[in-house]
Amino acid sequence: MILCFDIGGTAIKPAEAHGADDIVMGARIPTPAHDFDAFIAVLQQAVAGASLPPAGLAFSIAGVVDGETGLATVANIPCLNGRPLQRDLEQALGLPVVLANDADCFTLAEAMIGAGRDHAVVFGLILGTGVGGGVVVRGELINHAGFAGEIGHAPVAQRLFDEFDIALPAFACGCGLHGCLDAVCSARGIERLHSFLHDGTVADSRAIVAAWAQGDAAASRTVDIWLAVLSGPLALVQNVLGAGVIVVGGGLSTAPALIGALDAAVRAKCLQRFARPLVIPAQCAGEPGLIGAALLGLHKAGQRTQ
Template sequence: MRLGVDFGGTKIEAALLDSQGEIVARERVPNPGNYSAAVAAVCELVGRIEQQTGAGAETIGVAMPGSISPATGHVRNANSVWLNGKPFIEDLTAALGRPVRVENDANCFALSEAVDGAAAGARVVFGVILGTGCGGGVVVDRKTVEGVNGIGGEWGHTPLPWPRADEAPVRDWCGRWGCLEQWISGSGFKRWSGLTGREADERAQAGDAAARVALDLLADRIARSLAVVIDILDPDVIVFGGGLSNITSLYASVRGKLLAHVFSDVLRTQVVQNKHGDSSGVRGAAWLFGEGA
């Protein structure tokens, strides 16, 4: 049995997976938005899952925003800013009484899709989160790649490549200017288009020219951003997650624009929608221990 926890900004979800990767039980609660209360909520949630199933897990994986600093062992770079600077692993390990592994939520998403999702069988996978924020995760041979600084895949806080005259840098919540999060996340898209991804998709399908233009521009910005990833990492598969991943027209549009920006005469990288949807975070967390870790 593998137990994973998806520690999100608004909700906390726990799931118990069997040896085949099937979810035996799952439950979610609102994230209280307070550090001590959130740690307690994780423990209560895990306890309810184990009591409900009569099965326990020797280890627990946790998907979270941000990452763990290799210098301090504390959380950093989380958009749930109240989590930053906290000894999250230490406190969870003590509270749960067993080994805990904490990993960035985008890395967990990528791991889930690489193990038994849309990128199963691929050696190098780049997971893309296009939701409220923008993130990335790297998996090679079914192992997450955090890097020596613990920031592997932090794609959302790199600049928009080849900016145009009308793409002046915008200040991001992290304090930097020009981050991808301000251009290709769901919230970024709404900032510059005035539409949610769902609204734009529905209007475009109904023939709204302005919505189609907005989605075409979004695809172009995503393609420019992914071209840099392909030039450096050259992944077999790129998997989209988050709310914008549900816009099916994006896939052909992004892929069609990529070759103009990639430093190659061929493009064999697949660009695909996730298989597990909202479950990828908690599933990836469960895979952090054992096979697939």
């Protein structure tokens, strides 16, 4: 059995993975985000309360781990930020640890048992509070440290649009750069874009998308420009990877019409012409971060026993 954790800034979600099709979710636990000793105590209690002694631990985290230094960047959990996290967890808990980025875990879950299960190459895209991504090739994550597939953080957002007669600013991003997709295409990003386009109007991302679906002129301009900003980089990713599908999760993925419009915009810009949908909503039920961590942990445990 692998004991899995989806580590968020607000809550820790545990699960026991007895097999790829036997993952039992546990109760959420508040995250001690500022106290590492308290954080470890929560995990120790979960290990002690498991139905079986776990063979290892697998973590999905909203952050990245530098493959060369082992140092973690977890901005929303300060007590984990800057630590050699895998080493510290293994020393404190006495069990083998697998760490993976949450977008990578999402992508692995979708590639193995979700919308990408019939495709050799799957690109997973998160459109939620932030923009993230991951890559799975023939069932294997490409660099589960959280860097591969990370489309959200690079200064690549298009700013000049002749068709809209507009120049966008290089919006500041939380990663320290300017002009990232995360800053303009996430849920907070589309709100920022809408405010810029419409004289400081404040609107929730869900309200913007709903108004767009009803034909509202202001929301339509916002979404049209949002689609233009995001579709070009996604088409480039597709040209590089040759993915069978781009699977979308996160809050914005729950609007089918929006994902349909994004699919049409991306396919129009790809070198390969698709007669079928390429950008599709996620299908994995439950908690994809936990499921992906479970699958990764079970795979690593199998490698250790070979």
